Amino acid sequence: MISKIHCTAIKGIDGFLVSVETDVSAGLPTFSIVGLPDTEVKESKDRVASAIRNSGFSFPLKKITVNLSPAKIKKSGSHYDLAIAIGILSATNQLSENAKEKISTSVFVAELGLDGHIKPASGILPMLMAIKEGKGKQINSVFLSYDNLNEAIISKTQPFCPISLKDLVYFLEGNLTADKLLNTTAAISNEEEKLEVHGLDFSEVKGQSLAKRALEIAAAGSHNILLSGPPGTGKSMLAKRFNTILPPLTHDEALEITRVYSVCNLLGKTKFMDERPFRDPHHTISDIALVGGGSNPRPGEVTLAHNGVLFLDEFAEFSRASLEVLRQPMESFNVTISRAKESVNFPSKFTLIAAMNPCPCGHNGQAERMCRCTPAQINRYKGKISGPLLDRIDLAINLNPVKYGDWKKLSEGESSTNIKERVVKARDIQVERFKNSKTTANAFMTNKEMKQFCKLPDDAGSVLENAMRKLGLSARSLDKILKTARTIADLEGEPDIKSSHIIEVFQYRTMDRKGVAE
């Protein structure tokens, strides 16, 4: 006998429908799975066999062949267990005709325990979204583990959540009413956790008004920013509080991120990513882990930071390879990973916060402490950040240590809520400005949009000329300067860019300013 069960799979971060075909025929007892399964899928055999036996059904001592179709796409994950088990039960006629009919319009996505318990799988959200989007028109019921219920609700699907294989079969046979398996009580509430995550606030950072202002601008226009300064100046402290001033996610944005986290099995207790992600990988990270890859391509940190923040502390300590691979995702806002048979696309629209010391020992340029580095060492250290990479960073500032005497006198800083209010206002202006285009923030403006929205003020000519000459700013950085000036104007609610906005941007362009001691 043969049976056909629906299941789903993931390619990149998109789900698609897979049919699990099971053939049970006479012959020596074997059990094989075909259709490019990886080890996780192959191990399914032992789990399925035990689960069937331990649920009170018989496991056929016959030749069993399971085909995962379409057969040319690689399959991975443990979520095929349930579909395979149901397939075997169906093919060996352990289910009634009535149940078989129900099965044909259902999809089963879950892992099985040896005792027949139904366990959660990763990537449920994009799989269900694929079904919603109409990739499986014939499907009208979804079976998954109770632990995946939240993701189902996010995708606006009402699934059935049986506890075990036995329960499921009872239900299919009509011996169990639907309401036992339908569970709608799992409300998505992150409120408590939100408080836990934060507890961080900009008001805790005293002084560093320049850095705070720069971060406010970065948040408002989604600009990438480089913080440079000796250890202990508050680079990480500031970066970690950056999330508290970012504008809230839209529902679509949140859904996009939740999909990514679902695929990576990183949702955990969070259930729904209604907070912008903040990723801070260690500097020993490989280039693959940063942008994604592997034989079965998985998203990297840049994708996990999608619609959020990628914080690279000790920026110059990252390997050159890791830093250079960042260029493409920063430019095109997605990562394409190509393999011989397929290529997948991951989104990667993030705000980069990079932090670094001014030199390997960290004390260069400080009056109080002697820098031990030779000029050649410093050049090598700074040289690790290549020109093309620096070109993608709009704001760069130097932080200086706050002296204890000054620190004591400083009053508490402005609270995140206040700053966020201004950021949101500025972002609203941008949303209105770009309502007819794909652009979402000033940092992503196209050349055409720049021409339209970044008109130079009349008296800017002399300001720019002076700056170019005296500060040694390059013409190449002019675009970045204008984009940033546009954001400052937005923060101040000004319809036009003014000279004072441009002048302020010069403070944030330390990377292309001539230093004193060259």
Place this chain on the structure above:
Amino acid sequence: MTTKMELSQQERLARIQLNAFTYLRADWFYKLIEVFGSAENILKQTPMALAESKIISLDSAKNLLKEAKTLNPDEEIAKTEKVNGKILLLEDEDYPESLKTLKEPPLVLYIRGNFNPQAIKVAVVGTRKITPYGKRCADKISADLSCAGIVVVSGLARGIDSTAQKAAVALNKPTYSVVGTGIGRCYPAENRKLATEILDNGGAIISELPFDKPPLPFHFPRRNRIIAGLSMFTAVIEGEEKSGALITAKLALEQGKDVFAVPGPIDSLQSGGTNMLIRDGATPLFSGQDIIDAIPMEFQKNIVVEDSKSKEEKSINIANLSDIEKQTLELIASSELSLDDIVNKLNINVSEASTLLFNLEVKGILASKDGLYSKNKFFSY
């Protein structure tokens, strides 16, 4: 130890060849000449024969001959002439007199550009790790001297050296660089442009090393004796207590020449060496005029009396500044401040502070480095 004599062309080539051995000291060399008659003969000896003279060790003798044989003197001359340079031997008429009296005079001098042995020369040296204060001072002293017709001699290194030489070049005045590489090279590479400008403005680049010699650490303390030797005085702008600049000062004192030092803040590492020099008897240096005044009467006629203030400096008119700008300047006068400091001390916002500092910076009054602002030019109220 030197006897006046015309050297044959062959002998010249042999001496250029022997100079390839960078450890060859003049006193050894002349003792060897006494024993073997000529440089040509030295080259013909075996290492054993040279060592038997008891002047140099066997190892040194081996290295001397080995290194000498890797150098083609004809090529050296050709390369030097190609860049409009010349090679001077210690025996030559136009070899600088002031170097001849050194304990260890360079046997060979490669000179590129326009070297005037008669010019009054003053060494301006200092740390590579320059502070804004050091930059202002080097700039001012070098400009003062250059305007008075004095040639600034320095080492083309990073920091004080290049600042001092840049200041001379900016005024289109000659300046001499004594480098720690062959004259065919430039170290550090970022000063290549400066080296060209020095040559374009009638200056010279001088070295005792073979044309293509790379920069090796031990070259630098040795070239300092030439800097001190060429110059009438040595001015140290900034330097740590143990630094190359202090070696130059020590060598100058050994040569019986006056040392000037710019006093600095007592808590600044870069002024540690200069303050120590002053305590030990060096003349405190407040302006180029201090050096000009110290020049003996017979040379005073060479001094040009010219207004030493550069054009830029003249254009700075403190009186025209706004009150807040003056206030900012007063704050920054004593130390380096960041924009944050200005924000806190003047109680203004980042945006206002940006405009304020930008205006002062484009006027040339302030300079910024790594987010810290300091006075750009030397000026007093």
